[in-house]
Each structure stands twice: as structure tokens, then as C-alpha cells.
Amino acid sequence: MIAEIDISLIDWSRAQFALTAFYHWLFVPLTLGLGIVQAVMETIYYKTGDEFWKKTAKFWMKLFGINFAIGVATGLILEFEFGTNWSNYSWFVGDIFGAPLAIEGVVAFFMEATFIAVMFFGWNKVSKGFHLASTWLTILGATISAFWILVANGWMQYPTGMGFNPDTVRNEMESFWAVAFSPVAINKFFHTVLSGWIIGAMFVAGISSWYLLRKREIKFALSSIKVAVVFGLIACLLSIWTGDGSASQVAKRQPMKLAAMEGLYEGDNGVNLVGIGILNPSKKEYNDNEKAFLFKIDVPIPKLLSYLAFGKFNEYVPGIKNILEGGYKQPDGAIALSAEEKIARGKLAIDALSEYKKAKADSALYANKADSIKIVLAAEIENYAETVSDDTGATSQALTADELFSGKTAEIQTKIVNSRKQLDDNFDYFGYGYIKEPKDLIPPLSLTFYAFRVMVILGGFLLLLFALATYLSYKNKFETKRWLQWTCLISIFLAIFAGQAGWVVAEVGRQPWAIQDILPTSAAISKLSTSSVQLTFFIFLALFTILLIAELKILTSAIKKGPQINEQ
Amino acid sequence: MKTSVLKRILSFYVEGFRSMTIGKTLWLIILVKLFVMFVFLKFFFFPSYLGKFDNAAEKQKYVSNELIQRAK
Numbered sequence: 001m002i003a004e005i006d007i008s009l010i011d012w013s014r015a016q017f018a019l020t021a022f023y024h025w026l027f028v029p030l031t032l033g034l035g036i037v038q039a040v041m042e043t044i045y046y047k048t049g050d051e052f053w054k055k056t057a058k059f060w061m062k063l064f065g066i067n068f069a070i071g072v073a074t075g076l077i078l079e080f081e082f083g084t085n086w087s088n089y090s091w092f093v094g095d096i097f098g099a100p101l102a103i104e105g106v107v108a109f110f111m112e113a114t115f116i117a118v119m120f121f122g123w124n125k126v127s128k129g130f131h132l133a134s135t136w137l138t139i140l141g142a143t144i145s146a147f148w149i150l151v152a153n154g155w156m157q158y159p160t161g162m163g164f165n166p167d168t169v170r171n172e173m174e175s176f177w178a179v180a181f182s183p184v185a186i187n188k189f190f191h192t193v194l195s196g197w198i199i200g201a202m203f204v205a206g207i208s209s210w211y212l213l214r215k216r217e218i219k220f221a222l223s224s225i226k227v228a229v230v231f232g233l234i235a236c237l238l239s240i241w242t243g244d245g246s247a248s249q250v251a252k253r254q255p256m257k258l259a260a261m262e263g264l265y266e267g268d269n270g271v272n273l274v275g276i277g278i279l280n281p282s283k284k285e286y287n288d289n290e291k292a293f294l295f296k297i298d299v300p301i302p303k304l305l306s307y308l309a310f311g312k313f314n315e316y317v318p319g320i321k322n323i324l325e326g327g328y329k330q331p332d333g334a335i336a337l338s339a340e341e342k343i344a345r346g347k348l349a350i351d352a353l354s355e356y357k358k359a360k361a362d363s364a365l366y367a368n369k370a371d372s373i374k375i376v377l378a379a380e381i382e383n384y385a386e387t388v389s390d391d392t393g394a395t396s397q398a399l400t401a402d403e404l405f406s407g408k409t410a411e412i413q414t415k416i417v418n419s420r421k422q423l424d425d426n427f428d429y430f431g432y433g434y435i436k437e438p439k440d441l442i443p444p445l446s447l448t449f450y451a452f453r454v455m456v457i458l459g460g461f462l463l464l465l466f467a468l469a470t471y472l473s474y475k476n477k478f479e480t481k482r483w484l485q486w487t488c489l490i491s492i493f494l495a496i497f498a499g500q501a502g503w504v505v506a507e508v509g510r511q512p513w514a515i516q517d518i519l520p521t522s523a524a525i526s527k528l529s530t531s532s533v534q535l536t537f538f539i540f541l542a543l544f545t546i547l548l549i550a551e552l553k554i555l556t557s558a559i560k561k562g563p564q565i566n567e568q
Numbered sequence: 569m570k571t572s573v574l575k576r577i578l579s580f581y582v583e584g585f586r587s588m589t590i591g592k593t594l595w596l597i598i599l600v601k602l603f604v605m606f607v608f609l610k611f612f613f614f615p616s617y618l619g620k621f622d623n624a625a626e627k628q629k630y631v632s633n634e635l636i637q638r639a640k
């Protein structure tokens with residue numbers, strides 16, 4: 001009756017989700033980053049009273065508005081997909097996502113509807129101070145929204161603060177604070193928001209460079225660059241710091257993701273960090289004898305991966321093979337289980353759920369039956385009691401009736417208690433029960449590995465670029481450096497690419513899990529026809545392309561028109 | 569007193585919308601987008617999968633059955 005879930009259904013559904021997320025992520029970081037840059041510019045205007053800064057801020061605000069309008073609500077499509085394509089997952093996590101996402105919705109709506117209106121309509125109508133406050137609150141609201149969404153994502157990577165209720169088949173929140181302030185969520189929030197700041201800063205520096213290349217709006221461009229590059233430099237430094245924090249969270253909670261990020265098959269004490277490398281395409285199995293790399297150069301600081309992951313140069317970092325085979329000592333001292341042991345425990349958990357559900361149904365059925373029989377019996381007894389004057393006979397009849405049921409009731413109760421215990425004891429491995437073979441636990445390796453390199457290498461490049469641009473712009477030499485202006489312009493795309501690569505690391509690297517260790521995608525997905533998912537994939541592709549063209553058109557025409565500041 | 573505050577807020581929005589330039593195009597895009605998303609996409613392509621069940625108990629039963637069967 002229940003057909004196997006088709007791999008292509010999972011792949012298409014993931015592709016559809018990825019497409020929507022990529023698209024959504026074109027707008028979000030620019031909102032977060034550009035929002036701060038324009039708020040800083042308005043703050044300069046507030047402090048100096050110089051109309052030039054007001055106009056400068058207003059121009060960037062216009063671009064912010066265009067990006068915001070095109071991007072707004074694109075995230076809702078992800079929620080549609082949860083309900084349609086990932087319905088088991090949505091049911092399973094309902095309670096946990098409910099709270100953060102509801103808060104997100106309400107906060108975002110009120111903050112954005114009021115403050116953004118003041119920001120755009122309020123110049124000359126409200127006081128300078130109130131306007132400035134609205135600008136900051138707009139961006140604060142957007143950042144708080146991002147926080148709640150990232151809390152939800154963080155929970156999927158590290159499900160904490162919840163308990164599974166087999167009666168509702170849902171995870172229920174046990175500690176709101178544990179969910180909201182889980183170290184994974186916090187790290188993710190800072191790293192992600194900072195990556196948005198980098199993109200916003202690069203956007204301002206890049207567009208301003210375009211004006212310089214065109215020899216237009218010179219003062220406006222140079223002043224904007226001065227604000228953007230310092231902001232970008234700070235954001236880059238902080239994002240490397242928080243990225244390191246993310247990596248150590250990954251090492252603790254998702255060791256397989258870390259191993260995939262590094263192409264590490266065999267773990268060791270004191271492992272180097274791979275700088276650049278090319279994976280060996282003939283390595284097909286984790287336990288064959290092919291080597292992992294055709295070519296690789298480690299970062300020259302020895303044992304850096306161990307240090308980044310666990311804060312100690314000689315700490316053991318498990319590779320893919322070790323994680324699947326188990327038997328090594330984990331940082332908390334416990335010995336790691338093998339994949340097979342985890343799968344066995346997952347099966348125990350799922351069997352227990354099945355037993356529990358059966359026992360509960362039996363218990364309801366039995367209680368019902370017993371009740372109706374007892375009613376009949378009670379009537380009989382009453383009849384009987386009326387026929388005999390002495391009712392001792394009736395009492396003894398009633399007792400035997402209860403006794404008759406109590407044996408079976410106790411048996412069912414024991415089943416309920418035992419299966420519940422078995423479920424609770426093994427729930428941490430619940431999702432492993434769906435895994436057919438240990439190697440299914442390995443995420444797509446090359447995508448994860450290369451995406452991680454792209455993000456980190458671009459992060460390093462952008463850091464150098466911002467540092468150089470800061471130096472040259474404060475030495476008043478930026479205007480003559482055309483190669484730097486070109487680099488800044490092109491780097492807008494590189495910064496966006498780095499952010500998308502970051503999401504690939506985070507999301508592809510955690511496959512096959514929809515919720516780490518608890519629910520794989522094969523169990524999370526709705527049983528739809530693959531062709532219907534393909535259809536919506538292409539509908540999205542078409543719609544997104546149209547919207548993107550609209551955005552780029554409006555954006556470029558606003559940029560071409562320029563801030564129209566009289567620079568004399 | 570109260571109405572005049574409300575009036576001022578209302579006229580703040582009305583005037584704001586009136587004096588928009590590029591904003592008008594953006595609002596048009598937002599409205600078309602929301603229409604496409606909610607009417608076209610949500611209605612035709614993204615019904616809630618569990619919506620076919622009448623109540624929470626049935627949804628729960630369906631999901632738990634799926635979760636148990638898929639491990640087999």
C-alpha cells in the first residue's frame with residue numbers, strides 16, 4: 001500500500017526549495033546590509049545637519065526600497081512549500097516553528113508597516129530625530145525577523161529545547177529559551193546577519209565605484225565609499241570570527257558536515273585545515289582505497305582544523321569513515337556509536353512508536369468495549385439485585401466483572417509504559433531508523449567541500465579588498481584607482497556568491513537530515529507526484545526570472561538617474 | 569482631539585502614497601506579486617497536503633502511520 005518514496009521526488013522537492021531559498025536570499029542580505037549603511041548616513045546628517053548627507057542617505061534608501069519591494073513576501077513561498085511538499089516535517093515540528101514564526105510575522109508587520117512608512121514618507125513631516133529613529137527601527141525590525149527565522153533553521157541543525165509527544169506525533173516546546181538561544185541559533189544569526197552587512201557594504205562601494213568609473217557624482221561616490229568600506233571591513237572581520245564560531249558548533253553537533261566540508265575520510269589527532277584542493281573523482285566509496293584528493297594544499301598553520309573545531313591543536317577530529325564506524329572518543333568523553341548501531345536504535349524508536357500507538361488504540365477500544373459491557377452488566381446486576389432481597393450476590397458479581405477487565409487493562413497499560421520508555425530512550429536516533437545503509441548518511445561531498453572553500457576564500461578576499469579600499473579612500477587615493485573601482489563593482493557579485501555558498505554549506509552539508517538525527521528528508525516529504533513538483537519548479541523559475549528582471553531594470557534605471565545632488 | 573490625531577496619521581499615509589514616484593511602480597509589482605502568490609500559486613499549486621483531513625486527530629493518524637511505514 002505504502003509505496004517507496006522516490007529519490008527523484010526528494011531531489012526535485014529539494015531543488016525547488018533550494019531555488020526559492022537562493023532567490024529569497026538575493027534580497028534579504030541586501031536589506032540587512034544596505035539598511036545599516038543608510039541609517040549610518042542619516043545619522044551623519046542628523047549630527048552634522050549637512051544636506052548633502054541627507055540626499056546621500058535618501059538615494060541609498062531609494063535603492064533599499066526597490067530591493068525591499070521586490071523581495072518582500074518571497075520568503076512566504078518557502079512556507080507554502082513546507083505545507084505542501086514537506087507536510088510530515090511540518091506536522092512533526094509544528095509547535096516549535098509556530099512560536100518563532102508567529103512572533104516574526106507580528107513583529108515584522110508592525111515594525112515594517114509603521115517605521116518604513118515614516119522612513120519613506122516622513123522627510124519634512126516628522127522631526128529629524130523621529131525620522132532617524134524610524135530608519136534605525138526599520139532595520140532593527142528586519143534584523144529581528146531574520147533572528148526568528150534563523151532560530152527555526154538553527155533548531156533543525158541542532159534540535160534542542162523540545163520533547164516528542166507520541167500522542168500528537170509532534171515535537172513540543174519544553175524550553176522557549178533553549179530554542180531561541182541555542183548556541184547554534186545565536187552563531188548562525190550573527191554570521192548570517194554579518195554576511196548581509198558585507199553584501200550591503202559591497203553593494204554601496206561597488207555602485208559608487210561605477211559612478212567614479214563614469215566620472216559622475218564624484219563627491220557622493222567617494223563619501224559613500226568612505227562609509228561603506230569601513231563598515232564592510234568591520235563586518236568582514238566579525239564574520240570570520242563568527243564563521244569560526246559556526247565551524248566549532250558544526251564540529252560539536254554535526255561532525256559529518258564538518259568532515260564533508262574538509263573532505264576528511266580518516267580522522268586524526270591534530271588535523272590540518274585544507275586550504276585549496278581538488279577532490280578525487282574516482283573515490284566512489286568511503287571505504288575504498290582511493291585517496292581523497294588529487295591535489296591539496298593545507299593552510300600553513302599546522303593542526304588548524306583541530307584548533308578551529310575544538311580549541312585544541314591536538315584534539316581528535318573524526319573523518320567520514322570514523323563517524324560511520326564509530327568507536328572513537330567524543331569531546332564529551334562518550335564513545336561514538338557506529339552508523340549501524342544508530343540505525344538499530346532508530347528502528348527501536350520507530351518500533352516503539354508503532355507499539356505505543358497500537359497500545360493506545362487498544363486501550364481506547366478496550367475501554368469503550370469494557371464500558372458498554374459494564375453498562376449491560378450493571379443493568380443485569382440491578383435486575384438481579386431486585387430479584388433477591390439480599391444483595392451480597394450482586395456485589396460479588398460486580399467484583400468479578402471488574403476483575404475480568406483489570407487484567408487486560410493492566411496488560412495494555414504496561415505496553416504503553418514500556419513502549420514509551422523505549423521511544424524516549426532511543427528518540428535521539430529516531431531518524432536513523434529510516435536510513436537504509438550507513439553510506440546514505442554522507443552528504444554530497446564535493447558540493448559541500450567546494451562551497452565551503454568558495455565562502456572562506458571569498459571572505460578572505462573581501463577582507464583584503466575592504467582593508468585596501470579603506471586605506472586608499474581615507475588617503476584620498478580611491479578616485480584615481482580605476483582597477484580598484486572595477487574590482488569593487490565586480491565584487492558585488494562575489495559577495496552575493498559567498499553568501500549563497502554559505503547556505504549551500506549549511507544545508508547541503510547536513511543531508512540527509514531535515515532535522516539533524518531525528519528526521520531525514522525521505523520521511524519528511526509529502527507523497528506527491530514527481531511531475532507536479534517539477535511543474536512548480538519550472539513555474540518558480542519563470543516567475544523568479546521575471547521578478548529579477550523587473551528588479552534589475554528598476555534598480556539600474558534608478559542608479560543611472562543617480563542621486564541628483566548638486567555637488568557644487 | 570483623538571480624531572485629529574487619526575486624521576493626521578491618515579493624511580500622512582495618503583499624502584505619502586500620492587507623492588510617490590518610483591513607489592507607484594513598486595506597489596504595482598508588490599500587488600501583482602501577492603496576487604500571483606496567493607491566488608495562483610497557493611490556491612492551485614500549494615494546497616496544504618494535510619488539508620484533506622478534517623481534523624487534527626486524522627492528520628495525526630496519517631502522519632504517524634506514514635512515519636511508521638516509511639521505516640519498513
Ligand code: HEM
Nearest residue numbers: 188191195198240243244246247456459498499502503506
Ligand atoms: C572567512 C571566513 C568564514 C568562515 C570560517 C565561515 C564559516 C561558516 C560555516 C562553518 C558555516 C556553516 C554553518 C552551519 O552549517 O550551521 C557558514 C555558513 C554561512 N556563511 Fe560563512 N564563513 C566565512 C565567511 C563568510 C562570508 C564572507 C559570507 C558572505 C558574505 C558568509 C556567509 C555565510 C552564510 C550566508 C551561511 C549560511 C547561514 C549559516 O549557516 O550561518 N560566510 N559559514
